[in-house]
Amino acid sequence: MDPQHWLDQLRTELQTRRLPRRYVTRLLRELSDHVTDEWENPMSKDAPQAPGPAAVPGPLERLGSPQLVAESAARELRARSFAARHPVWTFGVLPPLFAIVTAAALLFGPGALLGTLLDLPPLDEYETAPWAHIVAQGYVVGCIVAASLLVVLAFIGLARRCDLARRWPMTAALVTALVCGGLWTGATPKTAEKMGTVMVGLPRSLGPAGIAVPQLLQFAAPLALAAWLTRRRAHAALP
Amino acid sequence: MPPRTSNPPFLNGVPELLILRLLSQRPMYGYELVQAIKLATGHHLEFGEGCVYPILHRLEADKLLKAREQAAGARTRIVYETTARGRARLAESISTWERVSQAINRALQGGERDHGSAALA
Numbered sequence: 258m259d260p261q262h263w264l265d266q267l268r269t270e271l272q273t274r275r276l277p278r279r280y281v282t283r284l285l286r287e288l289s290d291h292v293t294d295e296w297e298n299p300m301s302k303d304a305p306q307a308p309g310p311a312a313v314p315g316p317l318e319r320l321g322s323p324q325l326v327a328e329s330a331a332r333e334l335r336a337r338s339f340a341a342r343h344p345v346w347t348f349g350v351l352p353p354l355f356a357i358v359t360a361a362a363l364l365f366g367p368g369a370l371l372g373t374l375l376d377l378p379p380l381d382e383y384e385t386a387p388w389a390h391i392v393a394q395g396y397v398v399g400c401i402v403a404a405s406l407l408v409v410l411a412f413i414g415l416a417r418r419c420d421l422a423r424r425w426p427m428t429a430a431l432v433t434a435l436v437c438g439g440l441w442t443g444a445t446p447k448t449a450e451k452m453g454t455v456m457v458g459l460p461r462s463l464g465p466a467g468i469a470v471p472q473l474l475q476f477a478a479p480l481a482l483a484a485w486l487t488r489r490r491a492h493a494a495l496p
Numbered sequence: 497m498p499p500r501t502s503n504p505p506f507l508n509g510v511p512e513l514l515i516l517r518l519l520s521q522r523p524m525y526g527y528e529l530v531q532a533i534k535l536a537t538g539h540h541l542e543f544g545e546g547c548v549y550p551i552l553h554r555l556e557a558d559k560l561l562k563a564r565e566q567a568a569g570a571r572t573r574i575v576y577e578t579t580a581r582g583r584a585r586l587a588e589s590i591s592t593w594e595r596v597s598q599a600i601n602r603a604l605q606g607g608e609r610d611h612g613s614a615a616l617a
Contacts, residue, residue, distance in 0.1 A: 294527035321544025333550035337557045
């Protein structure tokens, strides 16, 4: 194989693995230097390249296949990531923090945006409408569940990119589920006389009596998503 | 069967040990280092030469190695050398390697049988 073709193939392999452009440039530069040095070295130029039982591998064979080098580069780069070096911090501590920030952003962001853009007047009938409280409560619970799902998805993606074991995204899901499931929520809609309220906090009483359906949902949703997305595929191991 | 161009899994950590050892003797660029590994190991280790560079980059990111550009004629080479942290890691790795290899040698020379007979006695 032509050295330039080998380098082009390697570039394609590295790009397929979505390695950072700067890293790809550096690696290709050094490997290009290596090929040049190999070519300039009279010992290696004289080495036979024809396949055969006693043939000495040629310079490109000695470098390894582009797939092998690209896989090695991707593996080493994954091992350098913060998530791979500090999985306890990454998957045990950060997910609940991100979940709370995301939930707050979902909770107050769209509401503030709608209020600013549309300047909706409070409707008196909201106070008496039975569905208004359910919708308000559902919105708050939905924001928490959506935040937990987004965070779990992000950390599953991170674990996959870093090639980490299943236990780490499951840890992220579990701590997120514990924090989100532990949140008690309450909401009342805005009326002409009263400001709307959103309450998020810890349950008033611990134990089974203090757990409500929204909390169960907030707890179960991230765990179920993580379990589904990281399930082991038994058939994948079959030949 | 195509020739194997990577180390078997049980040699994990060995390339790092060799790289740190050779670079602790003198700074080298990639190609020079690969030749030094082959020479130092008597050509007994099979490895994809291209796979040395990602390891060098990781060791550099871990601050065990330092890279600098050096002019060589019309070209500029990237030359690697060990840092103080790299030398400390090397000492640690050599100690671990010696302990493991002694344990394996003992096992291969019938350590279990000796241990068993000593226990019976």
